[in-house]
Amino acid sequence: MTMPGLPPYYTRLDPFRPLFASGTPILTFHKLGPRPPRVKRKGLYLPETLFERQLAELRRDGYLPGTLDAMPPASAFGPPTIVLTFDDGCVNTLQHGLLPMERHGFRAIQFLVAGLIGASNAWDEADGEAREPLMDADQIREWLDAGHAIGSHSMSHPDLTQLAPVLAREEIASSKKRLEDLFAVPVDHFCYPYGAWSPAVRDLVEEAGYRTACTTEFGVNTPRTPALALLRITARYRSTSLKSLFRRTHRPV
Numbered sequence: 001m002t003m004p005g006l007p008p009y010y011t012r013l014d015p016f017r018p019l020f021a022s023g024t025p026i027l028t029f030h031k032l033g034p035r036p037p038r039v040k041r042k043g044l045y046l047p048e049t050l051f052e053r054q055l056a057e058l059r060r061d062g063y064l065p066g067t068l069d070a071m072p073p074a075s076a077f078g079p080p081t082i083v084l085t086f087d088d089g090c091v092n093t094l095q096h097g098l099l100p101m102e103r104h105g106f107r108a109i110q111f112l113v114a115g116l117i118g119a120s121n122a123w124d125e126a127d128g129e130a131r132e133p134l135m136d137a138d139q140i141r142e143w144l145d146a147g148h149a150i151g152s153h154s155m156s157h158p159d160l161t162q163l164a165p166v167l168a169r170e171e172i173a174s175s176k177k178r179l180e181d182l183f184a185v186p187v188d189h190f191c192y193p194y195g196a197w198s199p200a201v202r203d204l205v206e207e208a209g210y211r212t213a214c215t216t217e218f219g220v221n222t223p224r225t226p227a228l229a230l231l232r233i234t235a236r237y238r239s240t241s242l243k244s245l246f247r248r249t250h251r252p253v
Contacts (some may be wrong), residue, residue, distance in 0.1 A: 002014045003218065009043070011050075012240075013057045022212040023220030024073045026083040026232040031132065034097035043236040048096040050237060051238070055104040058082060065106045067149070068212045072225040074153060081199070083231065084108035085214060087153060087191060088121060091133045098146050108148050111191035112140065112216070114175035115155035117182075121155040123193075137182060151175050151189035155160075159196045160204075168201060173208040188212070202228045204234045227245060 006015055008245045019025070035045040045053075057184065066081030070233045073081075084101075086093050087111040101108060116122060117155055118136030125131055135143065140150065152175040153158065172190065179187045186212040195216025205213045205228055219231035 006236070008218075009238065010054075010233045011238045013061060016233070017061075020080070020082070020221055022082055023076060023222040023225075024071065024083065025220045026068075026085055026214065026230060026233045028214075028232045029084065029093065029097075030088060030234075031090050031092055032093040036130050036132075040128060042046070043238065044234065045092075046237050048100065051097065052100040052103070054235065055100055055106055058106075059104045067107070068109060068151070068214075068230075070118045071230055072221045072223055072227055073179070074223060076222050085151075085191070086104075086110045088113060088132075088134065088157075089117070089135045089153070090121070091135050091139060094135055094139050094143055098143075101148075102146070109151050109189060110135075110143055110148065111151045111189075112138075112151035112175075112179060113153045113155070113157045114178040118155070121157075127170050140183060146186065148180060148181065149189075150187065151191060152179055152183065152187055153191045154193050157193045159194050160192065160201045161196045161198045165200065165204070169204050169207070172201075172204050172210075176208055176210065190214070192216075197229070 006019065012015060029042040029046065032046050032051055033048055035042055063080050063082045063150045066083040068083060083105055086108055089110050116134055119134055119136065144150065154171040155175045156171065158171060160171060176187045189212040190205050192213060192215055196214060207231040212230055214230045214232055217231050218233055221231055225231060
């Protein structure tokens with residue numbers, strides 16, 4: 001769901017200023033850099049130049065880097081902050097994201113598919129999407145050493161609402177333990193694969209000990225936003241086919 005008068009995705013700040021002034025925005029990124037052949041969801045690949053332009057624009061407007069540790073915000077007032085999140089852990093976000101974020105003073109959290117570290121986006125490939133390498137353990141440590149954070153995106157990126165509770169619990173809890181064991185950092189934040197969640201899935205996330213969970217539901221976050229149902233806005237390249245793609249997409253990526 002979007003809001004009247006707003007683009008369905010974030011490309012530039014200007015149309016979003018009034019909305020961002022009403023709460024804390026969380027932007028979602030998936031892939032950065034050149035698109036490989038046979039990509040179906042072309043708009044999810046942001047050129048590095050566009051990513052850098054977005055960061056520069058936010059910095060000029062006075063936005064400070066926020067973190068999920070302070071979400072939802074304790075107050076709707078105060079310095080403007082914005083949280084940057086990356087879903088899936090694609091290698092290209094490391095290659096094309098570290099320098100722009102360093103130049104503009106931003107930090108981000110990468111939601112990792114814990115059972116596919118060093119592999120590829122198998123859940124997308126099964127749907128005919130182009131193969132995309134995922135960061136291996138050394139690359140994730142490079143991400144962490146640069147001052148960024150990690151969170152869990154489950155073990156294998158399933159639709160958790162379609163799994164039996166015992167399998168959903170395994171996806172949610174085991175991914176947290178695996179990431180903490182591998183990287184010796186707390187993993188307090190979860191991201192629902194495909195944005196698919198339900199009260200039962202949310203309760204499993206809480207049971208596993210996560211402090212927050214991100215959805216793909218559109219909006220900004222206020223003190224009233226549930227910590228396990230945070231709102232986000234997808235950032236993407238505005239391709240010529242964006243409107244038709246949006247119309248025929250039945251669920252978020």
